[in-house]
Amino acid sequence: MCPFICKLTLDNGNAIPSSLGITDFGYAPFFEMQTSDKSLNGLVANLKFTCTAPLSKTGPSGSPFAATYSFAVTYKDACYDTTIYPAFAESTSFPLYKASALPFVVGSSSLSCGPVVTSIASVTPNDGTTPVFIVDNKDG
Numbered sequence: 001m002c003p004f005i006c007k008l009t010l011d012n013g014n015a016i017p018s019s020l021g022i023t024d025f026g027y028a029p030f031f032e033m034q035t036s037d038k039s040l041n042g043l044v045a046n047l048k049f050t051c052t053a054p055l056s057k058t059g060p061s062g063s064p065f066a067a068t069y070s071f072a073v074t075y076k077d078a079c080y081d082t083t084i085y086p087a088f089a090e091s092t093s094f095p096l097y098k099a100s101a102l103p104f105v106v107g108s109s110s111l112s113c114g115p116v117v118t119s120i121a122s123v124t125p126n127d128g129t130t131p132v133f134i135v136d137n138k139d140g
Contacts, residue, residue, distance in 0.1 A: 079113030
């Protein structure tokens with residue numbers, strides 16, 4: 001098998017900044033991308049693979065032949081597309097002057113993108129008769 005060398009660069013030939021989370025293995029048209037930088041969401045990186053066979057003399061003027069492939073990579077944070085499922089509690093009546101509990105199913109998301117923050121709010125104005133809600137975290 002004839003050896004070849006591949007180099008991954010930005011499309012303009014410049015080196016790829018480490019902030020893009022790209023690792024070029026340098027021996028084949030293959031690279032790895034991994035980053036948790038949410039600010040990259042929506043960024044398009046225009047990249048170029050240039051592969052040469054150093055022993056080949058079939059290029060112009062007997063120089064090694066080079067193959068170039070340009071492509072774009074778009075960074076996408078899947079959490080920006082998650083669906084939030086609403087929290088659920090059934091309507092009920094509570095006796096006055098007695099602590100009561102309302103079963104409450106906490107909302108969730110369609111992807112594993114961290115916790116869903118749930119808040120309870122009264123839909124009526126605070127007129128002095130608004131009930132007091134207490135969150136019991138030990139039961140989730």
